[in-house]
Amino acid sequence: EPEVTQTPSHQVTQMGQEVILRCVPISNHLYFYWYRQILGQKVEFLVSFYNNEISEKSEIFDDQFSVERPDGSNFTLKIRSTKLEDSAMYFCARTKTGLGETQYFGPGTRLLVL
Amino acid sequence: DAKTTQPPSMDCAEGRAANLPCNHSTISGNEYVYWYRQIHSQGPQYIIHGLKNNETNEMASLIITEDRKSSTLILPHATLRDTAVYYCIVRVHNNAGNMLTFGGGTRLMVKP
Numbered sequence: 071e072p073e074v075t076q077t078p079s080h081q082v083t084q085m086g087q088e089v090i091l092r093c094v095p096i097s098n099h100l101y102f103y104w105y106r107q108i109l110g111q112k113v114e115f116l117v118s119f120y121n122n123e124i125s126e127k128s129e130i131f132d133d134q135f136s137v138e139r140p141d142g143s144n145f146t147l148k149i150r151s152t153k154l155e156d157s158a159m160y161f162c163a164r165t166k167t168g169l170g171e172t173q174y175f176g177p178g179t180r181l182l183v184l
Numbered sequence: 185d186a187k188t189t190q191p192p193s194m195d196c197a198e199g200r201a202a203n204l205p206c207n208h209s210t211i212s213g214n215e216y217v218y219w220y221r222q223i224h225s226q227g228p229q230y231i232i233h234g235l236k237n238n239e240t241n242e243m244a245s246l247i248i249t250e251d252r253k254s255s256t257l258i259l260p261h262a263t264l265r266d267t268a269v270y271y272c273i274v275r276v277h278n279n280a281g282n283m284l285t286f287g288g289g290t291r292l293m294v295k296p
Contacts, residue, residue, distance in 0.1 A: 105284075128283070177227050
């Protein structure tokens with residue numbers, strides 16, 4: 071199974087700035103997920119996305135976060151006003167068929183908020 | 185999803201089999217056992233999963249006890265590149281609660 075691709079691989083931003091992280095789609099993949107991992111901590115679920123709608127989200131995924139996949143293009147995670155504690159690795163994952171199927175992860179984007 | 189318990193760390197000699205245990209004593213009948221690994225800060229890599237039968241693929245074997253309360257991931261011939269954190273996760277296959285809940289995992293160190 072091919073993995074997803076994520077861009078950028080690294081991003082440095084100032085606190086309060088907006089960032090957009092991208093997950094490059096494979097056309098027959100419909101289910102997407104975002105996870106994050108703060109340095110030295112566990113991988114944490116953020117949100118799942120299917121058919122242009124959020125399926126499920128965690129407590130972490132507050133109003134500062136949004137996801138979209140406009141017109142079948144890249145699957146994006148937007149952080150509207152970054153905080154220092156948003157510094158983390160952000161991983162996109164996808165399944166090929168159903169929401170219950172195996173999730174395959176991308177290489178991640180390392181976000182550093184200064 | 186049910187919780188899992190794994191030893192925090194293990195060592196293995198290169199070329200030997202690595203046997204990573206996982207306890208999931210509260211697993212439900214419809215929950216699968218999944219194994220992922222994470223090498224340094226890379227994205228988690230899927231290894232294998234199973235429901236109740238033992239499974240084998242090109243990466244590893246998964247042995248699930250008959251009562252399904254524990255399982256063992258076996259890397260038959262560990263190499264230095266298998267040094268990673270290995271996560272055992274139990275989850276259902278349905279349209280709700282599809283998140284993967286990662287614990288602390290087992291840090292496997294393969295030594296020359």
